[in-house]
Amino acid sequence: MPGISTKTLMVTFAVTLLAGCATHKDALLPHGDRTMRDLWQQHAGDGGSGPMTTRRLFDARQQLRRPLTGADIEAAPAVAAHYTRTAQNEIQRQFHRLPNPDLIMYVFPHLAGTDPVPVPGYSTVFPLYQRVQYAMPGERLEDY
Template sequence: MRLTKISLIAVSYLFLYGCSTSQQSTLPQPDTDVKEVWETKMGTGSNDELLQQRSTLRRELSPALLAERQADYTRNSYREIFNQFPRLPNPDVVFYVYPHRNGSMPVPGYSTVFPLYERVHYATPSDAKARMPVGER
């Protein structure tokens, strides 16, 4: 019983001793801020150099270039009239049924039409654009 009390006191003393350290000794706070760390790691010491590099990367977009880039994403009368996802061609297969008898009744010969594909398939916008004549693209 006495041994358990001593061990319990020793463990609690060690626990409290571990919490008694100061924050500065455990996690020292550097005298630098985030901007200084960024500049030392990236190798840029001045903002002028960084601004110069950014300005060389930036390009002005003219309204014509911007309109050309957005042409595939905007709605216009051409896209409203003609479907953006046109149907792919589904050729018809024509069958001729010869004259025959159905029981005792004669059936004359006739033609019937079946689509080649069971389902209707649609073109993606890139497929449809590739099929368009050059002047309409």
């Protein structure tokens, strides 16, 4: 069984490529008689059936609204105080530091430099993470 030649493969590829480019944009995306502005006005409530569409939107919004009860009015200052900055909580830290443990590394005695100079062994301390990381407010309450 003879193998497929490169020439046959290239001709097949070229025919496929040209057939893909032969379509016309109007055949793929036919145009209607409405413009983009007409579509926007119809779906935004300014077009279509005019005041009737606007009235339907108003009725739908009214169903989502509810009056405030006495409990809601009384609880509003406490809810706002939870996230509002005041002089009292301004000095408290809201973004606590996350732990960044220190690593201790021992450097063995070695020779250093272009002229081999003996360096005695020593210990050094460096943090595990390069930068200090902070928690979001309320994420960590314990202090480090």
